[in-house]
Amino acid sequence: MWNWKRKEKKPSKKQEQTAKKSDTLSDFIKALGNSEDFVHYSLSGTTHCTVSYIKTISDLETLTRHVLPVLNDISFYTLEEMQQKIPVEHILITDKLDLIQEKVMFGYILIQLNEKDKEVLLIPAVSLQSRAVSIPEVEFSVVGPKEAFVETLNTNINLIRKRMPLPQLTVKEYNVGKITNTRVAVIYVDGIVDQDNVETVTQRLKDIEYDQMIDSSFVTQMIADNSNSPFPQLLDTERPDRVVSTLVEGKIAILVDGSPHALTCPTTVVEFFGASDDYFLPWHLASVFRLIRLFAVIFSVLSTPLYVAVLTYHHEMIPADLMPTIVSSRSDIPFPPILEVIVLELAIELLREAGARLPTKIGQTIGIVGGIVIGTAAVDAGLTSNVLLIIVALGALASFTTPVYQIGNTIRLIRFPFLLGAQLWGLIGVSMCMVYFIGHLIKLQSIGRPFFEPLYPMRINDLKDAFIRMPFNKQTERPVLMRTEDPKRMNQSRVNAKRDIDE
Amino acid sequence: MKSRLILSLIAAAGLLTGCLPSKSVEENAIVQIAGYDKGEEKRIQGTVAIPQYGKSEKKTAASEMYLTVNADSIKDVEKEIQKHSSKPISTGKLAVTLYSKELAEAGISDIIDVLSRDARLSRNMFLGLVDGSAKKLIESGYSQDETTSKHIQGLIENNTRHNFPDTSLHKFLYAYYGHGMDPFLPVLSQQETFVELSGIAFFKQGTAVATIPDSEVFTFKMLKENFKRGMQDVPFKGGTIMMDNIGSVVDYKMTGTVDNPEFNIRIKVKAEVNEMVGVEEKATPALAGEMEEAFVKYFTDHADEMIKMFKENDVDPLGLGNFAKTRKRDFDLDKWHDNYSELSINVKIEVDITEYGIFS
DSSP states (O other): OOGGGGGOOOOOOOOSSOOOOSSSHHHHHHHHTTTTTEEEEEEEESSSSEEEEETTBBHHHHHIIIIIIHHSSSSSSSSHHHHHHOSSSOOOEEOOHHHHHHHHTTOOEEEESTTOEEEEEEEEEBBBEEEEOOOOSSSSOOOOOOOOOOOOOHHHHHHTTTTOTTTTEEEEEEETTTTOOEEEEEEEETTTSSSSHHHHHHHHTTTTSSOOOOHHHHHHHHSSSSSTSSOOOSSSEEHHHHHHHHHHOOOOOEEEOOOOEEEEEEEGGGGGGOGGGEEEEEEEEEEEHHHHHHHHHHHHHHHHHHHHHHHHOOOOSSOOOTTHHHHHHHHOOOOOOHHHHHHHHHHHHHHHHHHHHHHHHHHHHHHHIIIIIHHHHHHHHTOOOHHHEEEEEEEEHHHHSSSSSSHHHHHHHHHHHHHHHHHHHHHHHHHHHHHHHHHHHHHOTTTEETTTTTTTTTOGGGGGGGTSSGGGOOBBOGGGGGGGGBEEEEOOHHHHHOOOOOO | HHHHHHHHHHHHHHHHHHTTOOOOOGGSEEEEEEEEOOOSSSSSEEEEEEEEEOOOOOSSSEEEEEEEEEEEEEHHHHHHHHHEEEEEEEEHOHHHHHHHHHHHHHHHHHHHHHHOTTSSSOTEEEEEEESSSSHHHHHOOOOOSOOHHHHHHHHHHHHHHSSSSSOOOHHHHHHHSSTTOOEEEEEEESSSSOOOEEEEEEETTTTEEEEEGGGGGGHHHHHOBBBBBBBEEEEETTTEEEEEEEEEEEEEEEEEEESSSEEEEEEEEEEEEEESSOSSOOOHHHHHHHHHHHHHHHEEEEEEHHHHHHHHHOOOOOOOHHHHHHOOOTTTTHHHHHHHOOOOOEEEEEEEEEEEEOOO
């Protein structure tokens, strides 16, 4: 009976290398020869040599302007001579097959004196196609910088470096992904960052076992402390300014080539509710907007479960003045409150999915059609009540107020367990769900640091930039969470010095 | 293994306890007002009003359904009403419960007991006595756009902010079960087309033993609690003046021994006088001084008379016994009751007229 439990563990077959590795240089060239865009020919002019490159990723201008003229003018007999005469920087001479493979695949031009030679010359002629740096679309802000990361790692690092011309800004690169060999950069400020955190991040990055690394969100999921949690444990942002300010706080940024989003860690749950706008506004305004955002999130999660719980179990909680409105709008509806809510929530989710998949122009139309036409029609047809329509619409609106898109998705999802609890046990069910989620958040970690940090463990100092943002002159220390090597942001006494008399 | 066990426990909890019968709010008959009269042969006649909400969103005339049943007990009333209703009865939003004076004079201890045990009932509910028939009072509509329950709830709530002392089920039960204090309830009486609050009834162990009329309520509230609004007319020099209370503070002091205590009740009232009818003098500071004297005399006389009435009926709605009990170690409730009629209670009232209006 319990056989299914005792499944025999078969010794798994040694995982075969999915990509065949070439053993010799000629094998490598032969393998590349199968592709139409690989160019391989022998020069038989002044210099006898063979030139190979992949024309789709190599810069042909370098070849025709700087390499071929020199090769045709002077007769070379050794690679060293070529290295000296060809007017291109960083020309390599190597016989290491790994390096040759990596560089050729990256767009270098390979030159051999003789096809049988193991030693080759590698001329960098990389042609990088990339989108221009554009306005942030996910984390748009009215004031403040309007740059967003693009898909090229070098451009992204450039965007960070130019905001922080500091020799201590350290960039470490790793290749992750068995087949894609994606470049992943770990960036931190040496002297501020806690080396333990760096160790954790690099170790986890190196341990990633997967064949592809298409986007930074792959990294988020793979190096997360709890991969089964609905909460993202690394903050992703497309704003270089936000990355720089977190680096200065002592955090670590992870950039993935091909992804326009940077990841910062360790992070806390309150950071997901802070927008970069908060730092561009006076502190009182920013604090109020943060609190509004927090309220919106709580409202979004709890409004429909409370509706279900109150209407199903706790009639006493409905104010007497609201009773006629609710009862008369519900009286035509053939469903119990839970079905009514699920129908409407699903309709909103459908609209959102459809809107997200369609091009912007049609997406807007869908929003209007969905919101107005379907909404009123559903009420007229007696499928949902007016009161609920307002609550669901407000809840959906409120879930968009989170500045970080990833946490918005989480909020979208976690109201469904709350709904289930509300239907099963009323308000007790809602509070049980709440206890479960708060317990989960308390246990959660981001790169080994507590995720629920300014609240649990309680760190009064970090509360200065959590629910309210204190003015800059009050934030004299870097967050305790990061255990930075240099906790002081500035000299407190100089900040507080009064300079009201000119001497 | 462990996680599987926990998972199955959660699933069991969900599947086994999730079968609670539930009805959405519109599928319930929500009782908002209930009234009890004396029925035939020791039975109770219960009347409830259930608001009927229209299907359309237009809130036109409020309609109510009235159900009257004869039953042996309060819970039996609920059972009997269930027989008349197409929807399950929900008593959670009961806002007003009325008893006929006839019933209250015979004793409502059993009914009060039921109210104090039912966890569904709100402690903010208003209780009241009806001078006449509770059934008739509930069944006559008073306003086009308000249900009877809302009307009477509003009536009591509004008046407790003015002349009437604070009342609710909670306050009633506190005084009912407290040692050395007795509860009171507002009395409602039905006139031709309206209901009015016509006085206060005082209880002794769940039995209404005495009442005071509407005109004495202000004096009682002054003795009972601090308050900031309310009006009282007082005869003055052949006419009447209207006193507008803007702040009254009451303070109890106890001196003497446990066996022979003496109470000093000090009341400080700040007032405005804005209306004089039939007084042939001009309002001057000197006249204001005379008015103050008149007020003090009026209130002292009435308060003394009221306390005398309390002593005669052996009721203690002011809670003096409770006051003594909290201050004296060897307080004996039985002895207190024996001595209550000879208790010396001095009422001292100070009236300060701060304003008598601007005139040219």
